[in-house]
Amino acid sequence: MLKRVWSQRMLLLFLLPGAAALIAFNYIPMAGILIAFQDYKPQNGFFGSAFIGFQHFRTFMDDPAFHAALKNTLGIGFLSLLFAFPAPIVLALMIDSVKNKGFKRLTQTITYMPHFLSWVIIAGLVYRLLAEDGVVNALIGYFGISPISFMRSPELYWLIFIVVSILKEVGWGSIIYLAAISSIDPELYNAASIDGAGSWKKMLYITLPGIAPAIALMFVLNLGTIVNVGFDAAFNLMNPLVMSTADVVDTYVYRTGILLGRFSYSTAVGLCQSVISFILFFVGLKIAKKYFNYSII
Amino acid sequence: MTTKRFSAGPASLLNYVLLAILCILTVYPLVYVFMYSVSDAAAAASRNVTVYPIDFTLDNYRSIFVDNRILKALWISVERTVLGSLLHLLVTGLAAYAFSKENLVMRRKLLLFFIVPLYFNGGLLPFYVQIINLGLYNNFLVYILPTAIGIFNMLVMKVFFEQLPRSLEESAKVDGAGEFTVFTRIIVPSSMPVIATVIMFIGVQQWNSWFDGLLFANKADLAPLQTLLYKIIMENQATSMEQMARLANANVSVTPEAIKMTTLILSTVPMLVVYPFLQKYFVKGMMIGAVKG
Numbered sequence: 001m002l003k004r005v006w007s008q009r010m011l012l013l014f015l016l017p018g019a020a021a022l023i024a025f026n027y028i029p030m031a032g033i034l035i036a037f038q039d040y041k042p043q044n045g046f047f048g049s050a051f052i053g054f055q056h057f058r059t060f061m062d063d064p065a066f067h068a069a070l071k072n073t074l075g076i077g078f079l080s081l082l083f084a085f086p087a088p089i090v091l092a093l094m095i096d097s098v099k100n101k102g103f104k105r106l107t108q109t110i111t112y113m114p115h116f117l118s119w120v121i122i123a124g125l126v127y128r129l130l131a132e133d134g135v136v137n138a139l140i141g142y143f144g145i146s147p148i149s150f151m152r153s154p155e156l157y158w159l160i161f162i163v164v165s166i167l168k169e170v171g172w173g174s175i176i177y178l179a180a181i182s183s184i185d186p187e188l189y190n191a192a193s194i195d196g197a198g199s200w201k202k203m204l205y206i207t208l209p210g211i212a213p214a215i216a217l218m219f220v221l222n223l224g225t226i227v228n229v230g231f232d233a234a235f236n237l238m239n240p241l242v243m244s245t246a247d248v249v250d251t252y253v254y255r256t257g258i259l260l261g262r263f264s265y266s267t268a269v270g271l272c273q274s275v276i277s278f279i280l281f282f283v284g285l286k287i288a289k290k291y292f293n294y295s296i297i
Numbered sequence: 298m299t300t301k302r303f304s305a306g307p308a309s310l311l312n313y314v315l316l317a318i319l320c321i322l323t324v325y326p327l328v329y330v331f332m333y334s335v336s337d338a339a340a341a342a343s344r345n346v347t348v349y350p351i352d353f354t355l356d357n358y359r360s361i362f363v364d365n366r367i368l369k370a371l372w373i374s375v376e377r378t379v380l381g382s383l384l385h386l387l388v389t390g391l392a393a394y395a396f397s398k399e400n401l402v403m404r405r406k407l408l409l410f411f412i413v414p415l416y417f418n419g420g421l422l423p424f425y426v427q428i429i430n431l432g433l434y435n436n437f438l439v440y441i442l443p444t445a446i447g448i449f450n451m452l453v454m455k456v457f458f459e460q461l462p463r464s465l466e467e468s469a470k471v472d473g474a475g476e477f478t479v480f481t482r483i484i485v486p487s488s489m490p491v492i493a494t495v496i497m498f499i500g501v502q503q504w505n506s507w508f509d510g511l512l513f514a515n516k517a518d519l520a521p522l523q524t525l526l527y528k529i530i531m532e533n534q535a536t537s538m539e540q541m542a543r544l545a546n547a548n549v550s551v552t553p554e555a556i557k558m559t560t561l562i563l564s565t566v567p568m569l570v571v572y573p574f575l576q577k578y579f580v581k582g583m584m585i586g587a588v589k590g
Binding site: 001004005010011012014015017018019021022025026027028029030031032033035040080091094095097098099103106107109110111112113114116117118120121124125126127128129132133135138167170171175231232235236249250253254257258263266267270271273274278281289 | 303309312313315316319320322323324326327330333346347380387389390391392394395396398401405407410412414416417418419420421422423424425426427429431442443445446450451475476477480500501505506508512523526527531554557558561564565568569572573576579581
């Protein structure tokens with residue numbers, strides 16, 4: 001074996017920079033999780049900080065702010081699964097049924113675009129448009145409705161979050177489904193036409209079943225995201241007035257850890273979330289492997 | 298696809314209308330902000346911008362450039378995008394090439410070593426602590442070193458390399474070329490499509506990156522454009538920029554809101570300009586990555 005290692009030393013050398021980066025920026029921080037069980041103080045370092053076991057875990061379970069964050073995370077996550085997950089599928093079906101090539105291409109180009117803008121930009125746009133003196137309020141003013149303080153209303157926050165998330169990612173997400181749709185045998189549609197099936201029937205009985213594997217696979221792989229509302233989106237869209245419904249676990253971790261300096265505490269919370277997310281993802285992976293023959297390696 | 302699948306009818310008219318509405322909803326916000334940015338700031342504050350500027354002016358753009366933070370941030374973003382992408386390509390490409398060899402010793406275990414971090418990581422705080430411990434706080438390298446290896450991109454490149462004909466490499470080796478020469482002289486030139494795709498992925502990621510600028514640097518000169526944008530929009534640094542603009546020219550009409558809008562457009566334009574040309578690379582890359590796992 002050592003002979004093989006020596007004869008392939010160049011190839012192994014090629015792996016070295018990548019491995020070094022992974023060790024430095026991924027694996028060592030992974031080990032750093034252990035600070036969740038300590039009373040970590042930067043000046044004492046890792047080995048000098050006291051070990052306190054699960055104390056932090058007990059603390060955060062009692063924190064009402066954490067409960068709110070958890071509730072928001074699960075709430076938004078669940079709504080995402082309910083609305084943001086099917087949205088790209090619907091869009092793919094809609095785009096696919098467009099016959100005009102120019103319109104089809106234009107729609108795709110336009111809807112893919114927001115995926116490439118950072119959430120800082122998107123949030124900036126949202127705040128500007130939904131401002132009390134913004135366009136949206138001007139528009140509803142024409143219908144005689146008095147201005148709504150969109151971004152100051154905790155009860156509207158989940159709705160705004162989901163809608164904006166969908167607008168941002170629906171286009172990009174539809175790519176996978178469009179690919180799946182285009183791999184369906186056109187003969188099936190021809191046969192259905194001969195049997196007198198209209199567009200709706202074709203969609204229900206050919207297209208949807210045809211892309212069902214892709215849908216199921218995507219669903220199963222995204223199970224882990226219920227617990228993982230994106231930090232980027234949450235952080236940029238929230239403001240102090242809507243904290244009660246906007247704070248999610250990731251932003252809670254950021255606030256307690258970076259802003260309040262409670263390193264160990266914050267790590268404990270993050271660890272909890274990672275574990276749950278990982279379990280969900282792992283379950284998803286097993287299901288994917290068993291029923292869809294989908295494997296990473 | 299020459300088969301007609303859906304017959305034209307009322308259902309498809311609704312389809313067109315709904316899609317058109319979606320497109321308008323997607324495009325309009327940017328149109329609005331652009332029109333605001335070229336409108337007279339005071340006028341835009343009192344009346345409503347719709348789809349055209351009010352009292353067209355370039356004063357807002359002149360105002361934000363008075364504060365050279367914008368230019369510095371722009372430069373940082375450009376630097377990190379270029380350097381970060383090149384480094385990423387090198388590190389990730391080399392690893393992908395090594396893994397594309399079926400006979401690599403301990404291949405499965407090494408591959409596992411590279412893939413695990415894709416699904417599990419230590420979380421924000423341990424990473425933050427590590428960055429400080431490595432001396433990368435307030436150091437430009439913090440923008441390019443952590444992203445040197447990209448696991449997803451590596452898998453995409455690996456799949457591509459595996460599909461290159463063996464004969465290219467074999468004939469080079471017969472002529473006495475070593476692995477590195479094979480990589481640079483043979484593999485890379487034959488892999489332009491996947492290299493373009495990966496550069497686009499990492500380029501966009503680098504350009505849009507804002508959080509690391511916020512978290513790992515507090516020196517003003519080290520802020521990338523998106524971080525500066527964040528500070529202007531969310532932390533109200535627009536006010537200080539407004540003041541600087543007034544100091545430079547007392548007659549100029551400018552408001553913090555106008556500053557925000559103008560900076561927003563400035564941060565978006567490079568991506569919008571580049572995007573149409575790269576769209577097909579992104580889509581292709583997405584498909585390779587998703588289909589082949």
